[in-house]
Amino acid sequence: MQTVVSTDKQVLAGSHVGTEDQGKRETAEGLAHLLADTHTLYLKTHGFHWNVTGPMFYQLHLLFEEQYRELFEASDEIAERIRALGSPAPGSYKELAKLTCLSEAEGLPSSAEMISQLMNDHEMVARTIRWVLSVARSTRDAATEDVLIRHLSAHERAAWMLGSLMPEKEPMTS
Numbered sequence: 001m002q003t004v005v006s007t008d009k010q011v012l013a014g015s016h017v018g019t020e021d022q023g024k025r026e027t028a029e030g031l032a033h034l035l036a037d038t039h040t041l042y043l044k045t046h047g048f049h050w051n052v053t054g055p056m057f058y059q060l061h062l063l064f065e066e067q068y069r070e071l072f073e074a075s076d077e078i079a080e081r082i083r084a085l086g087s088p089a090p091g092s093y094k095e096l097a098k099l100t101c102l103s104e105a106e107g108l109p110s111s112a113e114m115i116s117q118l119m120n121d122h123e124m125v126a127r128t129i130r131w132v133l134s135v136a137r138s139t140r141d142a143a144t145e146d147v148l149i150r151h152l153s154a155h156e157r158a159a160w161m162l163g164s165l166m167p168e169k170e171p172m173t174s
Contacts, residue, residue: 035082040121045071045118049068
């Protein structure tokens, strides 16, 4: 008895439009934006770690250090994934500044403003990840999906932790 194996190229190619190389390029471009956001957030968090003051100094100093170390490791992993896809990883501040959607801190914010900015930035990076994840899924790039899902979880956790430090707002009364 002979076994017949279907090798339908449409099934193997997936549902994305274009070539496999095009899919890799699109995923690498999305990852370049994520790398820029991650590195920008790393720099901001590290700067806040150095400059935080106030009654929550010690707690925030340690939290910011934990977060900037995670962001540094994430930047390296994202850049390596870009290289694995066959594209160069942006490596200069100028290149990264063009690609990021995050903004630098103006002056030296209060500790409460630092918390707020970092929380909002982690939420923004999570949105970037979801966008790149949709690209990776459309090209059936499971390895990139795996990297992105882990980083999405880390950013959601960081935003939640930072948000937990924010003073609760008084409920609005009618």
